Amino acid sequence: MNVLEIQNLTVTFDTANGPFKAVDGVNFSVDQNDILAIVGESGSGKSVSMLAVMGLLPKTATITADKIEFEGKDISNLSERERRELIGKDISMIFQEPIASLNPCFTVGFQINEMLKAHTDLNSNARKERSAELFELVGIPDPTKRLKSFPHQLSGGQCQRVMIAMAISCNPTLLIADEPTTALDVTIQKQILDLLLDIQTQNNMALIMITHDMGVVAETAHRVVVQYQGRQMEEAGVLDLFENPQNPYTKALLSALPERADGDRLPTVADFASSFEQTETAS
Amino acid sequence: MSEVILKADSLYRDYITSGGLFKPADVVHALKDISFDVKKGETLAVVGESGCGKSTLARILTLIDAQTSGALQIQGEDINIKTHKPTADLRKHVQIVFQNPYGSLNPRQKVGDVLEEPLVINTKMGAAERRELAMAMLEKVGLEPVHYGRYPHMFSGGQRQRIAIARALMLRPKILVLDEPVSALDLSVQAQILNLLADIQDEFDLSYIFISHDLSVVKYIADRVMVMYFGEIVEQNTREEIFNNPQHEYTKTLLAATPKASVDSIKQRLGVS
Numbered sequence: 001m002n003v004l005e006i007q008n009l010t011v012t013f014d015t016a017n018g019p020f021k022a023v024d025g026v027n028f029s030v031d032q033n034d035i036l037a038i039v040g041e042s043g044s045g046k047s048v049s050m051l052a053v054m055g056l057l058p059k060t061a062t063i064t065a066d067k068i069e070f071e072g073k074d075i076s077n078l079s080e081r082e083r084r085e086l087i088g089k090d091i092s093m094i095f096q097e098p099i100a101s102l103n104p105c106f107t108v109g110f111q112i113n114e115m116l117k118a119h120t121d122l123n124s125n126a127r128k129e130r131s132a133e134l135f136e137l138v139g140i141p142d143p144t145k146r147l148k149s150f151p152h153q154l155s156g157g158q159c160q161r162v163m164i165a166m167a168i169s170c171n172p173t174l175l176i177a178d179e180p181t182t183a184l185d186v187t188i189q190k191q192i193l194d195l196l197l198d199i200q201t202q203n204n205m206a207l208i209m210i211t212h213d214m215g216v217v218a219e220t221a222h223r224v225v226v227q228y229q230g231r232q233m234e235e236a237g238v239l240d241l242f243e244n245p246q247n248p249y250t251k252a253l254l255s256a257l258p259e260r261a262d263g264d265r266l267p268t269v270a271d272f273a274s275s276f277e278q279t280e281t282a283s
Numbered sequence: 284m285s286e287v288i289l290k291a292d293s294l295y296r297d298y299i300t301s302g303g304l305f306k307p308a309d310v311v312h313a314l315k316d317i318s319f320d321v322k323k324g325e326t327l328a329v330v331g332e333s334g335c336g337k338s339t340l341a342r343i344l345t346l347i348d349a350q351t352s353g354a355l356q357i358q359g360e361d362i363n364i365k366t367h368k369p370t371a372d373l374r375k376h377v378q379i380v381f382q383n384p385y386g387s388l389n390p391r392q393k394v395g396d397v398l399e400e401p402l403v404i405n406t407k408m409g410a411a412e413r414r415e416l417a418m419a420m421l422e423k424v425g426l427e428p429v430h431y432g433r434y435p436h437m438f439s440g441g442q443r444q445r446i447a448i449a450r451a452l453m454l455r456p457k458i459l460v461l462d463e464p465v466s467a468l469d470l471s472v473q474a475q476i477l478n479l480l481a482d483i484q485d486e487f488d489l490s491y492i493f494i495s496h497d498l499s500v501v502k503y504i505a506d507r508v509m510v511m512y513f514g515e516i517v518e519q520n521t522r523e524e525i526f527n528n529p530q531h532e533y534t535k536t537l538l539a540a541t542p543k544a545s546v547d548s549i550k551q552r553l554g555v556s
Binding site for chain 2: 041042156185186187188189190193212213214215216217218219238239242243252253254256257258259260261265266267268269
């Protein structure tokens with residue numbers, strides 16, 4: 001059974017200039033043990049579609065879909081209370097800016113404790129133990145001491161580890177990582193990606209990686225969804241996508257990779273634009 | 284390609300933190316014994332993780348900050364801004380493009396004014412002449428004359444970076460320091476900006492000092508690569524040598540950590556032959 005299944009998801013924002021479609025007819029599903037990457041440039045609607053699933057969009061957004069199902073249950077019309085129970089426990093999310101997503105006024109131990117208090121029946125001592133255990137798991141040295149640290153006392157990579165510890169604290173079935181390594185150095189990026197993959201296999205989790213970095217996609221994903229201007233361009237297995245991209249936009253995106261350059265100039269997406277603008281109108 | 288245009292000899296930069304009542308002052312060695320040279324028309328890439336001193340180096344090369352010790356030569360001229368205030372003429376030689384095009388342009392300044400400001404400060408040109416040069420530069424970087432009167436918020440990230448590049452070129456510098464110029468941009472826009480940089484390098488015979496942490500971009504654009512770690516140069520060599528035959532452990536770690544988007548590496552990961 002699919003952990004998450006989305007069919008024909010559309011998100012429209014009411015703006016001063018009339019309605020704006022940020023996501024237009026996106027379909028995908030993730031299975032247990034599956035790693036799905038959603039790629040696209042900024043403004044392609046990759047984050048918005050995940051925020052819509054989580055119910056985190058502002059009121060100006062109208063979400064319509066034929067199907068948004070989590071473990072076979074419809075989650076498009078949950079009450080606030082039901083949603084709070086689900087989010088953070090069964091579905092959790094990691095954001096791009098690790099330092100900005102932690103509250104600077106509280107210790108990281110307090111913040112992870114809050115999560116456990118809300119979603120588990122553990123008592124105070126057990127929560128403390130579990131927090132230390134989670135810190136150990138995500139590779140933070142000297143966990144009991146670090147629990148008393150404030151976010152500004154930790155590096156960006158360590159803050160992201162804290163975020164991951166919080167996200168996996170209740171053994172979620174689905175983890176959504178929104179550009180989890182974009183703000184980090186390559187060496188730290190590698191460690192964080194390895195950590196995410198380890199946790200994913202250990203917990204049999206479904207993982208959705210939102211990213212714009214084709215390198216990260218190539219190193220982590222099983223399947224890939226390519227989005228452009230709110231529309232889904234292509235869905236394929238990672239090897240198929242890189243070896244034999246079907247959609248003109250995907251082809252353009254891949255050829256713009258500096259490491260694939262074979263001439264003096266990089267082909268840009270604009271060079272290909274005419275071809276996929278045509279297919280867009282045709283479809 | 285032969286003429287050395289910029290030469291750094293054993294540059295040091297220390298930052299001294301003022302100590303508290305019970306804390307002695309602390310010295311941070313941001314740069315240690317940095318020696319390199321840049322030839323005319325060449326691209327030297329500076330690679331390293333955050334905190335390794337890349338941007339401190341950029342500040343010294345662009346005459347924003349003084350070195351603590353060591354010699355800096357630009358076009359054969361010894362420069363130490365601590366003892367001699369840089370002249371307008373000197374400033375013309377080196378210009379900089381910053382990482383974040385959203386932060387590096389004044390939101391209340393029209394594009395035309397952004398481009399003309401370096402001329403106002405450093406030259407005695409008349410308004411008409413400045414305007415003409417600004418218009419010509421807009422076209423060179425792939426923007427249109429109508430953009431002259433617009434404000435930065437009306438542009439996309441890629442267009443803003445074009446404006447920042449145009450501003451840096453207004454004084455016809457010999458050396459352009461590019462501090463992570465494409466890392467805030469999308470892949471497709473990144474390709475356009477890299478192409479633009481290649482074009483103007485040929486046209487103006489520029490030397491680039493290209494600061495980046497993205498090795499796939501460096502591999503594409505650089506002639507020579509300098510790897511920095513904790514304020515020191517750990518390795519400095521031609522692009523081919525750095526990528527095919529890295530000597531230092533840190534360079535090897537960096538190369539191994541860079542995600543590879545090749546079909547072969549995916550096959551290897553998935554265990555498919």
